[in-house]
Amino acid sequence: MQLNLNEKSRATFEMILQKGRDSWPGDEGERRADRLEAVLRRVLPEYANALDLSQDAVLAALEGRRDYSAINFYQDARLPSLRDVHVHETMAEFKALIPSGTFRCPACEGVSTDPYECNSGVERDGSVCNWKAFGLFGTLGKGYRTLVKETFLDHPTVHEIFMPIDLEEDEPSKEGEPA
Numbered sequence: 001m002q003l004n005l006n007e008k009s010r011a012t013f014e015m016i017l018q019k020g021r022d023s024w025p026g027d028e029g030e031r032r033a034d035r036l037e038a039v040l041r042r043v044l045p046e047y048a049n050a051l052d053l054s055q056d057a058v059l060a061a062l063e064g065r066r067d068y069s070a071i072n073f074y075q076d077a078r079l080p081s082l083r084d085v086h087v088h089e090t091m092a093e094f095k096a097l098i099p100s101g102t103f104r105c106p107a108c109e110g111v112s113t114d115p116y117e118c119n120s121g122v123e124r125d126g127s128v129c130n131w132k133a134f135g136l137f138g139t140l141g142k143g144y145r146t147l148v149k150e151t152f153l154d155h156p157t158v159h160e161i162f163m164p165i166d167l168e169e170d171e172p173s174k175e176g177e178p179a
């Protein structure tokens with residue numbers, strides 16, 4: 001997918017790459033600029049396409065939200081590929097899919113009513129589980145990642161939450177379990 005930016009966004013794009021160069025002298029600065037460019041060239045077309053937005057709107061939203069250095073903000077971990085991300089039109093549409101409003105904690109396997117912080121009450125390693133989806137280890141690869149079109153411009157981020165119990169049936173059933 002190609003970059004397709006208007007003049008103002010082009011200037012913003014160049015400004016971001018320059019921040020990479022300015023953040024470290026010599027070759028390392030160039031490498032940082034290259035890394036930033038690679039992330040932007042991947043993220044802008046992919047996110048614009050998934051969200052039905054222009055690349056200009058996506059870039060403006062990201063820059064508007066960015067409150068720390070470009071180097072730390074424009075990272076693959078923070079702006080992941082959308083391959084396994086579920087895109088929903090509105091928060092209401094997403095909530096309608098998960099009527100029970102309960103989530104599976106990836107650490108204790110208990111049922112939490114909070115999608116980000118375990119409140120299952122299950123004991124794990126001798127204390128009550130308080131696993132956080134936004135912690136260092138995230139959701140251990142067992143979570144649910146979503147983009148909400150309606151709120152993206154205000155909160156331009158991929159939400160990583162515990163797996164909604166209502167969506168668990170999509171998983172392959174366990175061996176030996178009746179179908």
Ligand SMILES: [Zn+2]
Pocket residue numbers: 105106107108109110118119120122129130131
């Ligand atoms: Zn837990």
